[in-house]
Amino acid sequence: MYSEKVMEHFLNPRNTGTITNADGVGEVGNASCGDIMHIEIKVNNDVIEDIKFQTFGCAAAIASSSMLTELVKGKSLAEAEKITNKSVAEALGGLPPVKMHCSNLAADALRKAIEDYRRKFAKEGA
């Protein structure tokens, strides 16, 4: 059902938890569909210096959150924004078709966190 990579990330998720004084916070999903992803980022000079996630959901949801954090940590915001749910799934060696839509939302959560950061940053700049 799941690839080895998915299982590996699910069993040993990277970058879990929260960040004190995070610069950006993003959350997607809802409890009724069974998946919620919460992502927090620390940004320095337009680079994602740190990223943490918390996820309520199935193995695919947890693995894709973990994979996303690995893919974007240390990347510039512009690079990070290019990452899609699809590329996360590809990096995991694929996800079961039924899980592609409901459980593969990590990139959406990251985009929300980046938006949140930009909003905060714009305010501070003004």
Next chain:
Amino acid sequence: MRTVYLDHNATTPLDPEVYKVMEPFIVENFYNPSSVYSRSRKVREKVEEARAKVASLLNASPEEIIFTSGGTEANNQAIIGGAKANAGKGRHIITSAAEHHAVLDTCLRMEKEGFEVTVLPVDEYGRVLPETLEKAIRTETVLVSIMYANNEVGTINDIKTLAEIAHKNGSLFHTDAVQAAGKIKVDVKDLGVDMLSVSAHKLYGPKGIGCLYVKKGTKIESLLTGGGQENKMRAGTENVPAIIGFGRAAELTIERGTELENHIKDLEKILREGIKERIPDIIFTGHPEERIPGCVSVCFKYIEGESMLLLLDQRGIMASSGSACSSKSLKASHVLLAMGISHEIAHGSLRLSLGKDNRMEDVEYLLEVLPPIVEKLRLISPLYQGGR
């Protein structure tokens, strides 16, 4: 790695005693029981012996037993065959929201055949309250189908009372007893039902075989036409080894009596108490007393069931969940939702179902392995405040 099987409501291991009697009928005695030569007649005898054993388990007569391919076919046969044959009375069917899909979806399919279907609500424990049936039943109600014991939460319905209500109204009463047979006493006469479904693989018998009890004098239409087997009620050459295995499994169930029930109840008590002691923020689902032995259904707040199942599997423990993610439909358990449990909590459900080969060490192992799994998932859950 150590393995612990805690999913006996899904299926049970085939009893070696059962396999022993089946084996000669797979290769050696392959004969068609309908043929005339002596070897075939011998096979026929064995099939009829098995029928008598299954009948005896249910306190029925052998001629009231129709062998089917399993519980699903028995339920389909009862609902489609029962409703169609008696449609003269009316075209209204009543079932409940907590039924197995083999009943629920079959009833709903009858809507396409011009039947009206009422799906009764269940209470917080998953029971159909007799007064809801009394209110819903009407002159045109041809059939009422309500499960004996629920597969997900184990709750037992008061079938005797429900069947009486149906009969007062002149309606047929069917019960899906797939989760009851082998776990509690199933007596068709005492229950007063017209039809009752049983599956062999839930009572340490083989897969691919079950039966429908049809009370003498009950009119039903057959689903399959052909060679006239099973008293013209179920065409197709008999699944001889499976039937013989079913017979032996029924016999062993009778022999075990309440001894097994008590063994499983003892383990269940320790399992429940152990979970309650070790893990906070949980909700046990199902009726506190009116429940089949060995079924522990529990929801762990803030986490999701499939993740739990996969982590348990890593440690060799096999169980089930009503979570959407662990189902093919991606919908949370309709049973838990019908009981008024929220989506969020239903996603965190775990069903542990004990069986005859489970020992105290299995329960102890589960109690050792489960709490850190729940804790691990809670710590990465955004719903769990303790993790922030």
